[in-house]
Amino acid sequence: MRAIDHWINGHTVPGTSGRRLPVWDPATGEQQAYVVAATTDETGAAVAAALAAYPQWRAQSLSRRAEVMFRFRELVDANRKEIASLVSAEHGKTVADAEGEVARGLENIEFATGAPHLLKGGYSEQASNGVDVYSIRQPLGVVAGITPFNFPAMVPMWMFANALVCGNTFVLKPSEKDPSVSLLLADLLHQAGLPDGVFNVVQGDVTAVEALIAHPDVQALSFVGSTPVAKSIYERGTAAGKRVQALGGAKNHMVVLPDADIAAAADAAVSAGYGSAGERCMAISVVVAVGGSADPLVAAITERIGRIAVGPATDPAAEMGPLISREHRDKVAAYLDHAGVDVVVDGRNEPIAQGPGFFLGASLVDKVPTDSPLYTDEIFGPVLSVVRVDTYDEALHLVNANEFGNGCAIFTRDGGAARQFQYDVVCGMVGVNVPVPVPVAYYSFGGWKSSLFGDLHMYGPDGIQFYTRGKVVTSRWPGPATSEVDLGFPKVR
Numbered sequence: 001m002r003a004i005d006h007w008i009n010g011h012t013v014p015g016t017s018g019r020r021l022p023v024w025d026p027a028t029g030e031q032q033a034y035v036v037a038a039t040t041d042e043t044g045a046a047v048a049a050a051l052a053a054y055p056q057w058r059a060q061s062l063s064r065r066a067e068v069m070f071r072f073r074e075l076v077d078a079n080r081k082e083i084a085s086l087v088s089a090e091h092g093k094t095v096a097d098a099e100g101e102v103a104r105g106l107e108n109i110e111f112a113t114g115a116p117h118l119l120k121g122g123y124s125e126q127a128s129n130g131v132d133v134y135s136i137r138q139p140l141g142v143v144a145g146i147t148p149f150n151f152p153a154m155v156p157m158w159m160f161a162n163a164l165v166c167g168n169t170f171v172l173k174p175s176e177k178d179p180s181v182s183l184l185l186a187d188l189l190h191q192a193g194l195p196d197g198v199f200n201v202v203q204g205d206v207t208a209v210e211a212l213i214a215h216p217d218v219q220a221l222s223f224v225g226s227t228p229v230a231k232s233i234y235e236r237g238t239a240a241g242k243r244v245q246a247l248g249g250a251k252n253h254m255v256v257l258p259d260a261d262i263a264a265a266a267d268a269a270v271s272a273g274y275g276s277a278g279e280r281c282m283a284i285s286v287v288v289a290v291g292g293s294a295d296p297l298v299a300a301i302t303e304r305i306g307r308i309a310v311g312p313a314t315d316p317a318a319e320m321g322p323l324i325s326r327e328h329r330d331k332v333a334a335y336l337d338h339a340g341v342d343v344v345v346d347g348r349n350e351p352i353a354q355g356p357g358f359f360l361g362a363s364l365v366d367k368v369p370t371d372s373p374l375y376t377d378e379i380f381g382p383v384l385s386v387v388r389v390d391t392y393d394e395a396l397h398l399v400n401a402n403e404f405g406n407g408c409a410i411f412t413r414d415g416g417a418a419r420q421f422q423y424d425v426v427c428g429m430v431g432v433n434v435p436v437p438v439p440v441a442y443y444s445f446g447g448w449k450s451s452l453f454g455d456l457h458m459y460g461p462d463g464i465q466f467y468t469r470g471k472v473v474t475s476r477w478p479g480p481a482t483s484e485v486d487l488g489f490p491k492v493r
Contacts, residue, residue, distance in 0.1 A: 002033040004179050006042060006203055007186040009049035010196025015042065021176045021205060026092030026322040027312035029356040033090075035176050038204035043171075043211035046200040050142040050169035051217050053197030058139055058167040062116040065165045071192035073109040076102065076157075079188065083181060087153050088313040090178035092322040092358065093276045095313050098153075105157035107441035108459050112161035118464050119166065128490075131476045137468035139167035140219040140243065144212045146233070148225050149175035149324050150279045156182060158445070159222045160199065162463035164189075169198045171218070173208050177324055213237055220467065222458065223247065224281070226378070227404070227450050234453035245454040245466055247281070247446060249378040250406030254284045254435055255395045255421070257412040258291040264433070265293075265411040266300035272409075272435035273384040274308060274362045277323050278332075281451075282407045282429070282436045285379060286368075287386045288395045294388045298344060298366050301384070305345050305362045310352055322358040323381060329358040332381030335374055342366040347382055370398065378404070392417065400426040406447030409435050428452065 004023065005012040015036025023033040038046075057065075076083065084098035091098070123134040145159040152174060160170045174182040182201045189199050202208045212218055213236050220243040223233050227248030237244040254272065256265045272284035289297050311318035323329040333348055343365050347353060350361025360382055368374050368385040375385055389395050399408055409431035410421045418432045428447035431437030439445055439460065446457025456462040 001031070004033055004035045004203055005183065006038060006046065007183055007199075007201035008042075008046045009053075009200070010190060012183065013042075015203065017042070023090055023177065023179065024325060024358075025089065026324055026358045027314070029326065029358060033180070035179055035203040037176070038202040038208040038211075040207060040211040043173075043202050043204075043208045044215065046171045046202045047142055047144075047212070047215050047217050049197040049200055050171055053195055054141055054169045057169055057195060057198045060167070062119060065167065066113050066115050068189075068193050069109055069113045069115070069161065069165050072189055072194070073106060073113065075188040075191055076106055076109060076185075079184075080106075083153055083184060086181045086184060087178065088321075090180055091149065091152060091324060092313065093279075094318055094321050097276050097321075098313075101151055101154040104438070104441075105154040108157050109161045111441040111460065112165040115165040115464075118461075119468070127474070130478055131474060133472065133474050135470055135472050137166075137464075137470055139468055141168060142171065142217050143168045143220040143222070143467060144171040144173065144218050146173045146209055146212070146221065146223045146225070147175060149177040150276065150281070152178045152181045153185065155224050156185065158459045158463070162459060163222075163467045164194070164198065166464060166467045168220075168467055169200075171200045171202060171212065173202050173204065173212060176203060176205055179203050209233075213240065213242075216240075218242060220244065221246070222466075224458075230453050231450075243466065245446075245456055245458060246452070247458060248451050248453065249404055250281045250283075250447065250451050251286060251375075251378055251402055251404045252282060252284050252407045252409075253286045253288050253395075253399045253402070254408070255288045255392075255399065255410045256290060256293045256297055257392065257410070257414065257417060258293045259413045260293060260411040261413065262293065262296045262300055266297060266304055268409075268411065268433075268435035269297075269301050269384065270304045270308070270362075274305075274320055274382045275436075277320055277360070278382040278384075279324060279380055280436070282438055283380075284409065284435050285383070285385060286375065287384060288398055289386055289388050290392060290395050291390055294386070298364070298386055301364055301386075302344055305364060308362050310350055310359060310361050312357065320362065320382065323360060324358065326358050328381070329360050332379055332383060333360055335377070335379055335381075335383055336363055336365070338372075339365045339368075339374060342368070376403075392421075396421065396424055400424075403449060404447065404451045405449035406451035407431065407437055409433075409437060428457070
């Protein structure tokens with residue numbers, strides 16, 4: 001059976017721990033490969049390689065670093081079908097969905113190629129007599145990324161593209177559930193001319209994560225995953241003196257006002273609720289139907305669910321694939337056991353859900369109470385809940401009172417209502433008639449409340465800021481005749 005290796009100092013390295021973690025084929029339920037989980041020493045070896053490579057990589061010109069990113073961008077583009085197929089084989093999402101993931105990753109590489117402009121500082125001439133002041137941004141050193149299973153290509157690119165072009169070296173700990181694409185990306189970086197040791201991959205589980213948190217040479221941690229883990233990594237990482245951005249869970253609401261285009265709202269709810277089998281932190285999991293929108297909206301969503309083709313990625317007609325594991329599929333399905341009589345569509349009745357793969361059909365539950373686990377929990381699967389309210393104010397209160405604040409959306413024809421919503425809502429990313437408002441690469445991605453731990457969002461301008469630190473230089477070049485001793489406080493006037 002295929003073993004999935006580490007990537008340390010420019011080449012693959014077999015694991016030695018003997019702890020094998022299975023990599024499943026979600027469509028068949030069969031094991032297709034395994035990861036040998038990294039030991040603390042193996043993780044330390046990756047950090048050591050990154051530390052040794054740092055001085056030379058940091059010293060490279062901005063143009064040289066951007067050149068490597070340009071080459072990497074071309075290689076990713078040329079190999080996007082291979083990358084997408086590998087993602088699809090281990091995650092289970094359709095190839096078309098995986099190709100979309102690669103495309104969004106490419107956007108972030110393209111943004112990173114602008115580093116010569118993005119890293120420009122400020123300069124103030126003659127701040128005092130003969131004194132100039134300027135600001136610069138410098139890399140941190142060795143940084144690490146801990147990434148989730150749901151976007152095994154895109155989320156790493158969210159992190160390392162900016163980190164590398166800023167002059168840092170990087171250690172990636174991908175999800176053990178779909179880890180192979182990390183090695184392909186490492187090889188493409190190598191082909192692009194990235195020096196050995198600048199980018200490293202350690203496969204594994206919590207042992208590797210703990211080693212990265214504890215390692216004194218790791219200066220920063222980026223994480224995407226569940227809220228409890230994000231909070232723990234943030235607290236322990238910052239306590240160890242590291243810079244941390246930890247993106248957690250979500251419960252994304254889509255508010256539909258009575259004046260909305262019901263057909264467009266239903267299309268959006270189905271696309272955003274069931275795409276990638278709901279395994280997206282930006283998936284719409286709650287539709288908040290306001291007033292008279294509820295009945296026609298539920299009917300329209302129900303009709304569209306009946307047309308969703310569920311199947312393996314090898315089926316060209318498939319629009320929604322399986323979930324990542326049997327345990328997760330069973331956990332998601334269990335939420336429907338307590339949903340009551342308002343289960344409008346039960347995905348457990350999908351014929352393919354009875355087979356050996358980890359499939360669950362799209363599910364719709366109406367009139368969900370806000371104290372139900374269907375509402376309070378991040379289900380992370382193809383279960384869409386409908387909460388009915390009478391007014392806009394009730395809908396706004398519902399969104400703002402929720403623990404999470406990752407993404408939200410409003411569907412309406414009323415520009416004033418939409419503007420008021422984006423002004424009032426307590427949420428990091430807002431869509432107006434856009435159900436999944438993931439920002440383009442030249443903005444930044446991140447939520448509020450329990451969806452983000454840390455001050456800076458991911459990728460875009462915040463990503464550049466996260467992977468660098470500012471330095472201000474005050475300089476004077478006096479002539480020999482003007483030099484004198486002055487023990488007073490420095491003057492600017």
